Amino acid sequence: MEFLAASLDLLFDSTLSEEAEESPPRRNRVQRNPRRFINRDREAAGLLLWNDYFSQNPTYPDNVFKRRFQMRKYLFLRIKDGILNHSYTNNAPKHFVFFQQRLDALGRLGFTTYQKIICALRQLTYGTSADIFDEYIKMAEKTRYVCLNNFCKCIIDLYGREYLRKPTATDVARLYSTHEEKHGFKGMLGSIDCMHWAWKNCPVGWKCQYTRGDHGHPTIMLEAVASYDMWIWHSFFGMAGSNNDINVLNHSPLFDSLKKDTTAPSSFEVNGHVYPFGYYLADGIYPDWTTLIKGYSTPIDEPRVKFTRFQASARKDVERTFGVLQGRFAILKTPA
Template sequence: MFVGFSYYVFWNYCVDDYLRIGESTTLKCVDKFTRGVISVFGPQYLRKPTTEDIERLLQMGEARGFPGQYVRGDHGKPTVMLEAVASQDLWIWHAFFGVAGSNNDINVLNQPDVFNNVMQGRAPEVHFSVNRTEYNMGYYLSDGIYPEWATFVKSIPMPQGDKRKLFAQHQEGARKDIERAFGVLQSRFAIIRNPARSWHLDALKHIMDTCIILHNMIVEDERATYGGTFDYSYDHLGNGPTAPPDDSNNDFQEFLRRRHNVRDKQIHRQLQQDLIEHIWERFGHENIHI
């Protein structure tokens, strides 16, 4: 009864007239509801990708010509921004929510939790091959504002030649996953679409996190209708063997090496070129004239 009541209060603004609940009580209900959802369901539905998730994401990416990829984007209003990472099935894997004036596309990258696990050696291993070249680091499809890091694959502005045109077409098409994910998120939860000037930033973050958790729950429940053939079993979550701690991960030199690898421009350019060739090899016969 409490959950259903809180759910109703959470999604409706006009509760004063209908339920005779004061504004302060409504705000407390929203706060308790969001904190409860995050506490109970956050570890599963706001988790970082596990090894099994990585394997499935690799399969999903390979089917579209982008093995090893995620989709990164941002959506914001004049004062608050949401930067998110989503996959083709609309699952939101990461979300940064903050004030846009001090957090834009570039300096959000310096936030500790974006690439912290990669740089400290705690992220699941990623291995894939593109154009007969082996890679051991996942990457994000992103727009042109992001830097030339090994972890980003950007489109090509004004591409010349059929191969580059086809690559840009596929990259920009796959990148629309983030637009779809955010559009579905907004359509499901009106509280995200409406003005939020009266909310404190911490409360807004809790609301956004709660909406993403509920969104991912729905995605998990509806995946069977998507027509994919991927394994979405999560019975193993939290039950797999834990790797023993590696003291070398705390070594500063090792951290610097990983940081250098993440920001390696040469790998960035090589990966983009390999993907251009890979996509042309797979889909070029379908698009001889673009």
């Protein structure tokens, strides 16, 4: 019996070994790369940023700060204080609370308010990818997107009612007096014009409809109305197709409030005649509307020549504003 049991055990073991040799080997489970932790040392980065721009004796002066971030330092500090003060109010929205410096899950201090706002400004100023400045601010790509999104929401909540709006009756009176003093045009609301904004990251499928032959690359038409102090209180852009100023004006909502009779009181008087609405200075391509004042294409006498010269000079307001907007591209080509 013992011999039979031993023989059965031997036969069973040999059968298992043969089946193991004949069966294909089990495929190893794919080993995913574990999440990698990068110690970016955000505390040292925050201290370096403070010493570079915000300490009592900063490394870089205020003019370098303005050139690199396209705003003066006092304006940056005003925005920072506005966001931070609003974040400590009762029932403050989450995008304001985000900019407070808080402790993380490990009890370490998170990014400072300066780091978070500088992160958003760097993306807006240079128009680059979110992770290109990781070496300086020491912030991951996802956190940078959150900073930019929350910063834009804070700016809209803080300054939207003051700046991102159409002129009120008080604003209209101020625009009238300013333009009459600076340019001699009574009843002038501003200057209107369009510009082509290069769209570097235009999707491939949209390039044909956003490319005009005289430019050779995708652009977006921007229509804007600007005053003497470069206040852009009207902007319209995003139309597809090969457009010019007239195409954009026909789709623009600039005169919608005028059609609905919901504009702010804007009457003015010239030579004893009362005009119900103000006007905009425009170039020769615009249509002959009562709300658009153009210069003479072929002035034949001295008064017309003088008016055309003054009109072209006053229209420099919007062109100067466009130059400031496009100035950030020149900043990119300048060594930092």
